[in-house]
Amino acid sequence: MTKTIRIGAGAAWWGDRVEPAQLNAERGELDYLCFETMAEATVSAAQVRARRDPTFEGYDTYLDDRMRAVLPACMRQGTKIVSNQGWINPDAAAKRIVHWLRELGHTGVKVASVNGSMITDRVLQLTDRILENGQPTSTLKPTLISAEAYLGAEPIVEALRAGAQIVVTGRVADPSIFMAPMMFEFGWDPLDHVRLGQGMGLGHLMECGAQVTGGYFSDPGFKDVPEPWNFAFPIVEVEADGSAVLTKVAGTGGAVTLQTVKEQMLYEVHDPANYLTPDVVVDFTQARLEQIGPDRVRVTQIGGKPRTPTLKVSIGCTEGFIGEDMFFYAGPGALRRAQLAKKILEERFRIVGLQAEEIRIDFLGLNAIHGAATPADAPEPYEIAVRVAARTATREEAIKVGREVDGMAVSGIGHTGKRVPHAERTREVIGVWSALVPREQVPASVHYFES
Amino acid sequence: MKVLLQHIAHARSGDKGDTSNIAVFAYAPEFYPLLKAQLTAKRFKDFYAGAIRGEVLRYEVDNLEAMNFVCHGALGGGVSRSLCLDNYGKALSAAILGFEIDVPDQLRPLLRGAHLLAA
Numbered sequence: 001m002t003k004t005i006r007i008g009a010g011a012a013w014w015g016d017r018v019e020p021a022q023l024n025a026e027r028g029e030l031d032y033l034c035f036e037t038m039a040e041a042t043v044s045a046a047q048v049r050a051r052r053d054p055t056f057e058g059y060d061t062y063l064d065d066r067m068r069a070v071l072p073a074c075m076r077q078g079t080k081i082v083s084n085q086g087w088i089n090p091d092a093a094a095k096r097i098v099h100w101l102r103e104l105g106h107t108g109v110k111v112a113s114v115n116g117s118m119i120t121d122r123v124l125q126l127t128d129r130i131l132e133n134g135q136p137t138s139t140l141k142p143t144l145i146s147a148e149a150y151l152g153a154e155p156i157v158e159a160l161r162a163g164a165q166i167v168v169t170g171r172v173a174d175p176s177i178f179m180a181p182m183m184f185e186f187g188w189d190p191l192d193h194v195r196l197g198q199g200m201g202l203g204h205l206m207e208c209g210a211q212v213t214g215g216y217f218s219d220p221g222f223k224d225v226p227e228p229w230n231f232a233f234p235i236v237e238v239e240a241d242g243s244a245v246l247t248k249v250a251g252t253g254g255a256v257t258l259q260t261v262k263e264q265m266l267y268e269v270h271d272p273a274n275y276l277t278p279d280v281v282v283d284f285t286q287a288r289l290e291q292i293g294p295d296r297v298r299v300t301q302i303g304g305k306p307r308t309p310t311l312k313v314s315i316g317c318t319e320g321f322i323g324e325d326m327f328f329y330a331g332p333g334a335l336r337r338a339q340l341a342k343k344i345l346e347e348r349f350r351i352v353g354l355q356a357e358e359i360r361i362d363f364l365g366l367n368a369i370h371g372a373a374t375p376a377d378a379p380e381p382y383e384i385a386v387r388v389a390a391r392t393a394t395r396e397e398a399i400k401v402g403r404e405v406d407g408m409a410v411s412g413i414g415h416t417g418k419r420v421p422h423a424e425r426t427r428e429v430i431g432v433w434s435a436l437v438p439r440e441q442v443p444a445s446v447h448y449f450e451s
Numbered sequence: 452m453k454v455l456l457q458h459i460a461h462a463r464s465g466d467k468g469d470t471s472n473i474a475v476f477a478y479a480p481e482f483y484p485l486l487k488a489q490l491t492a493k494r495f496k497d498f499y500a501g502a503i504r505g506e507v508l509r510y511e512v513d514n515l516e517a518m519n520f521v522c523h524g525a526l527g528g529g530v531s532r533s534l535c536l537d538n539y540g541k542a543l544s545a546a547i548l549g550f551e552i553d554v555p556d557q558l559r560p561l562l563r564g565a566h567l568l569a570a
Contacts, residue, residue, distance in 0.1 A: 040468075041531050132468055132529075216463065216541075222564045223461055259461065259476065262515045266474035268465030270521045272512045285512055319532055360534040369537045370546045372501020389534040429532050432468065 002239055005185050007178055009233040010035040010070060010083070012209030014042065014060060018069050020210065020233040020252075025073035027249045028235050032181040033074060035066065035083035036174045036207050043118075043171060044316025044430040046088045047146040058089030059096065059168075067100045075106045081166040082156055082177050088146075090115050093168045094449045101451035109451040112159035114169035116151065116444035119313065119437070123147035126442075127313055127435035137435050143317035145430065149437055150312045152278030154190055155444035156180035162448065171314070173278050175203025178236070186240045196280035197304015198242030201287065204275070205246060205264050205299065209233045212246060212264040213295075214254025225260075227253025236299075246297045256295040265289075274305070276312070278439070281305040310436035319431035320357070323401030324389035326364065327408055328417035330382060338363050338384045340413055345388055348404045355397050356390040363387075391429065398426040452555075457548035458562040460486060464544035471503075471525035471540040473547060476517040479561045482554075483516040489552050495520050498550055502543075 008028040010021035014037045025033055037060045049056050060066070063085050074081055086093040090113035101109050119126060123144070127137045151169070153176040159167045161184060169177070179199040182188065188195045205212050212234050214225035230253030238244045246256050254260075265284055269275050275282040283303030290298040329337045342361045349359065362368035364385035366378060388405065392398045402425035409418050456462075456475070459482040464473045475490065477483040492509040499507075505524030512519060526540050527533030537543070554562070562568065 219457075219461070221566060222457060262476050262517060263461065263463040263474065265515060266465075266472070266512065266517060266519050267463055268467055268472065269474075269519065270467070270470070270472060270508075270510075272510050272519055285514060287514055289515075322532075322534065324534075358528075358534055362536070364536065369535075369542050370502060371535065373499040373503075373546050375549065387536060389536075391532060391534060431529060431532050434468070 004237050004239055005031045005181065006235055006237050007032045007034060007181055007206065008235045009206050009209045011037050011066065012207065012211065013037060013039060014062065016209060018062070018065050020231060021066060022069040022073070023249055023252070024233050024235065025070035025079060030079045030235065032080050032082060033070060034177045034206070035085055036177055037083070037085050038087065038171065040314060040432045041316060041430050043088055043148050043314065044145045044432065047316070048428065048430065050088065057092050057096070059087045059093035060085035063093055063096055067097055071100055071104055075104065075109070080160070080181070082180055083167070084169045084172055084177055086113060086168045086170045088118065088170065090168050090170045091447055094447070097166055097168060098449050098451045107451050109166065110164045111166045111168065111449045111451065112162065112164035113447045113449070114151070114155045114159060114167060114172065114444055115447065116442060117148045117171035118146065119149055119442060120144070120146045123313060123315060126437045129435065131434040131436070137315065140315055140317050140433060143319065145316045145318060147313055147315045149442040150278055150314070151442065151444050152176050153180035153183055155446055157184045159446045160184040162446070164448065174207040175200050175277060176279055178203035178206045179279065182238050182242070190279070193280045193304040193306045195242050197282050198302045200277050200280050200304070201282050201284060201302030202236050202238065202242070202244050202299060204282065205261065206234055206236055208264060208267060210254065211267065212260055213248045213256055214260055217260055217263060223259065225253065225255040229253060243300050245292065246299060247295055256297050258289050258291055258297060261289055261297045261299065276308060278307065278311050280307050309439060311439045311442055313435045313437050315433045315435060317431045317433065319429040320391060320393045321395045321398035321426055322389055322391050322429055323398030323426045324387070325402045325405040325422065325425050326385045326387040327405055329384045329386070329415060330417070331415065334382065334384045335363070335366070335380045337413055337415060338386050341386050341408060341416070344408070344412065345404060348407065352400055352404065354390065354400050356392050359390040361386065361388045395426055401425065452559065453551050454554050454562060454568065455548060456550040456552050458564055458568065459552060459554060462544040462547055464540050466526055466530055466539045469524055469526045469529040471522045471543050472519055473522060473544045474517055474519045475547060476515065478563050480516055481558055481561060485552060485554060486518060487511060490518065490550065492520065495547070498547060
């Protein structure tokens with residue numbers, strides 16, 4: 001009988017639900033449970049927080065919740081875990097996992113941390129141009145917070161070969177987290193671009209969790225899925241040649257259909273024939289999808305081309321502040337009052353000399369989401385929020401936005417609704433830029449811990 | 452007959468920096484040629500006039516009966532610095548569902564959300 005491995009998703013982003021991860025651990029009959037918890041700006045935001053908050057450990061702030069939810073079932077069933085919850089401190093995350101293993105009475109479990117993605121101190125020497133605007137990366141020197149390269153699957157495979165049951169990483173490419181177990185179990189060569197293309201394509205389908213099992217999908221009357229309050233995270237059953245079936249735990253909400261899989265296949269993809277990853281260039285344009293049963297989609301023939309000689313680097317920089325707030329109108333004439341409010345704010349910003357790189361005043365309910373693309377004949381809504389935001393160089397300037405919205409309370413116009421007390425109205429902007437680095441310049445290192 | 456795109460296709464948007472990719476998927480194979488012929492990159496960009504400031508590239512993905520529109524300058528300078536409330540552009544893909552498209556009458560039985568169409 002051909003060997004099949006079952007890989008389940010445990011998270012698609014930092015704020016994701018924990019209960020579907022526990023469900024996959026308990027009822028997914030998994031060989032591997034994989035967590036993706038990092039967004040583009042996660043590392044930079046973590047760096048900023050670490051500077052200000054000495055108690056911040058530098059790893060996923062939900063690490064405890066997630067591990068306590070899944071470790072009992074994973075240890076009982078021999079399910080291995082691969083996770084990028086290490087953020088800027090994979091060693092600390094690994095030690096924390098060891099702590100929970102001991103608490104639960106599991107000793108002798110090997111936990112590995114994958115390090116090496118952080119290249120903040122070397123990035124300006126190692127990289128040349130900013131991909132987005134062609135400028136030299138040296139222009140980022142005054143505002144640089146952090147830089148990290150997107151590592152591939154190889155260091156995770158190394159850790160699994162060394163007997164790690166749990167591998168926790170810093171920045172690696174999201175789909176690599178899911179492909180590493182396939183490479184390890186089936187002995188795929190890192191340069192076997194045909195198999196890695198299929199494997200990485202599967203990783204891409206898994207990395208956004210419920211987005212392939214019915215999440216970010218429903219549209220009532222057009223695209224309905226059962227019980228959209230009860231989604232499961234996906235499971236992929238992979239064979240040695242990379243052929244696979246995407247599915248989920250039975251009895252849960254959502255669906256795995258050609259439509260959910262197609263939407264996820266192109267999610268965040270630019271050229272579908274050349275999806276660049278550290279491990280391989282993926283080609284989705286020959287992929288075959290087949291619904292072979294309820295909530296079972298067979299995925300084959302995702303193509304692969306040899307990997308590029310470079311790795312992508314994300315560079316986080318301080319880029320000032322955003323000040324924002326909103327207030328409300330309703331009833332007949334809501335729009336005309338909102339329009340006068342906008343005029344008042346514009347005049348007030350001039351009077352108080354707001355120094356802003358960009359100011360945006362929208363009517364939430366009418367044009368705050370699609371902006372200039374809002375149809376000219378869109379109907380006037382019954383309720384409108386006036387939402388104002390400005391990007392500024394300093395926090396002092398950003399604060400002016402909220403202060404002028406305060407003025408709208410008693411010095412504004414009739415029927416103005418306002419939130420008091422209000423939430424935090426300024427935030428720091430961390431801009432993220434990209435560059436390329438020769439892959440041999442970013443060696444990974446794997447550390448081992450034992451419970 | 453003219454219908455809104457939502458009756459023949461579904462869509463999903465994704466973000467990378469200041470670029471949004473909006474993928475449009477035919478509900479039935481019969482609709483895919485209509486999408487290809489009528490939803491050109493230029494019409495797509497015109498539909499989002501003002502909201503997409505850069506180039507729009509269209510990739511045809513025949514095996515998925517889908518087209519991927521890669522929209523540069525669509526996310527207010529980038530997810531982190533955007534002043535848009537929907538800074539990831541997650542809801543951006545919904546706008547194209549309002550694009551008007553010409554569908555042969557004989558395909559009417561295949562339309563999604565037919566309850567919303569005039570008899």
